[in-house]
Amino acid sequence: MPLLAVDVGAGTQDILLYREDVPLEGSTKMVLPSPTLLIAGRIDRASLQSLDVFLEGPTMGGGSSTAAVMRHLKAGLKVYATPSAAATINDNLDRVAQMGVTIQEEPPAGAERIYTGDIDIPVLEEAFGLFDLDLPEDIAIAVQDHGFSPDRSNRLVRFEHLTEAIRAGGRIENFAFREPPKTMTRMLAVKEYLEPHGHKSILMDTGPAALFGAAMDPCFVDPGLIMNFGNGHTVAAILSEGRITALFEHHTSSLDPQKLRHFVSGLCDGTLNNSDIFDDGGHGAFIECVPGRLRSTLATGPRRDLFLQSGALKGAVAAAPAGDMMITGCIGLMEAWSRKDVLWR
Incomplete structure (x- = not known):
């Protein structure tokens, strides 16, 4: 069965389309700007045009996009966001509001609408479709999930999850999820986004995915x-x-x-x-x-x-597993997917 593996990082999103009839080193691969960089660029372009922005969509990784939100506010422009998109900035929505972000469900008139999310299926379908390739039903995705932590350091919460996985056995299946824990809101957002598109997913954290992928070298x-x-x-x-x-x-x-x-x-x-x-x-x-x-x-x-x-x-x-360092995380995702029967128990 084919698999789409997507490793979402802070700088790039690394994509591998694995098919059993194609040698791994000859598989279709893409290294693209990460979603958070893309969102940051859209916010910055709105800033240059003196446009307010409205963020809507799933919770995703912050970093560059959050920094762009702060630049936008510092420029005296307004940022509006739905609750799920606002959670990208901070799990505590009161803190997000204190930063100057207006949290609401509907876009205000005249604001630039910017869609959030760690994966965009229509865009991937279009990109692969240009080369007569279809997206498979199975998708394995790695994101760095800090866990839901409105009142505690997300560094603490994130590492507690990693520690728990090591104590549970430390094997790749202890770090991979068919049903992510309720506190792993970024993984859950990806899963909930994929389901209406008809995809079965396996979710991992980017760190362990890269570690187990490198071990295949x-x-x-x-x-x-x-x-x-x-x-x-x-x-x-x-x-x-x-x-x-x-x-x-x-x-x-x-x-x-x-x-x-x-x-x-x-x-x-x-x-x-x-x-x-x-x-x-x-x-x-x-x-x-x-x-x-x-x-x-x-x-x-x-x-x-x-x-x-x-x-x-x-x-x-x-x-450089499979001859390409940039798909190391994808190789780890493939290894987790190969044990999907354990995860589907």
Whole structure:
């Protein structure tokens, strides 16, 4: 059966159309600007035209789009949003209103309407249709979900979910969902969007998707250390016998070679504490157990060269499963999809 795998990041959305009759390395692939960058660009163009904006659609990843909202408000222009779109900015809608966003269901006259969402099926159908390709029924999507946290740090809530998955077994199926937890509002928004379009979905977080995808590279020797250097976040994990047994997550922009070396050393020898990462502005660290000796170190992600070239990671190899680093997360999604019978129980 064919599969559409979509890895939605802070900078890009990486798309793989897998078909059993096509060699994986020859599969149809696209690397496109991420949805949050697209929304940010539309808001910025409205700002240049001195137009108010009305955001409507599902909750999605923020980052660039939220920054564009703040620029728009600072310019003295108005931002209106439906409750679901406003939750992209902050789970606490009272805080969103305090920022200056007017929350309402109907668009005001004259405002530029901007549609939110982490995936756009009609656009993908049109893009693939240009090459006589149909979208498959099964879609696997990775988004970075911080979890619903109106009154707590979303860094805490996000890492609690990752920790729970490791404690539940740490295997890929512990990080993949047919029915996401109710607190994972971004995953739920994607699932609820896809259902009326007739698609069955598997949802994952982008970090674990990239880690398990990189483990499919022939250079990975178990047990090993895998690091994904994303545009927004860096996640490092120890994988042993198909399980993530230790992990930390930080913001890529907050890391330098010396700091990275220190955190990786603590992860590998089991001395890294959650507070070491969280107090530095990252998400956290959790160590269940570490093997005595690691046999491989792999780095993936669009920012990996910044750290590979620095010499901070001795002996590290650049991972490129299926010959393409940019679809590492998609390969992880494929691996989760291959176990869909477990998820469909």
